[in-house]
Amino acid sequence: MPSTFETVANIIAETCDIPRDTITPDSHAIDDLGIDSLDFLDIAFAIDKAFGIKLPLEQWTQEVNDGKASTEQYFVLKNLCARIDDLVAAKGK
């Protein structure tokens, strides 16, 4: 079974036509990979489907806009994957 990161990286590569080998756990989806908000909707759709969750994008965006969180917390891929794992774990409870 592929890791969360492998699944997410493959989704990003396929959705945004980004070479897979340029995507690392430390990549920032926005700053390093150049993914914009519209492309991120496609990624969120694929992640939601792949993991059976609902990424709370509205909440994350609000927190970033309010200065309560940094974009790194949600959009550096290793952090994004940790959030996904948390959501998957919460779903199973």
Added chain:
Amino acid sequence: MRIEYFQLIDRIIDLNLNDLTIRVEANVPTQSTIFEGHFPGRPLMPGVLLIESMAQASGWLIIARTKFTKMPFLAALKEVKLRTFVTPGQQLMVAAKIVHEGSGFARTEATIEIDGKAICDTSITFRVVDFPQGEFRANMDEVARRIGLPLESVAHG
């Protein structure tokens, strides 16, 4: 249908909030200034307006689903297929289904048929934001009544 005012839906025929589906009727007018240019001597319903009609059907479904608390705005289209010409006077049957409700977005699959024949289909992504209030809301309520959105089953939020 009043194309010039972007009123592309005439009547909601069926709204099923369990299956997350909607079917609407849309009658292409026999005359419109749009047909004078698209095209002179060969009037055709513009493909972008067929897409818009699928977006509007999807949009009303999302509005009904969220009980007027959220407003969808067209964000992206995938795999749009315009399979044949549509001419003045034809009756469109537009259908849509919500296939995913994300956080701040939704995706639908929509189709248009004429007499049971597939005319168009696409997958549509919407950004979904808090429903604007004031004049916008009043206008949308009026449109909802005009197209027969069953307000009693969608009790406003």
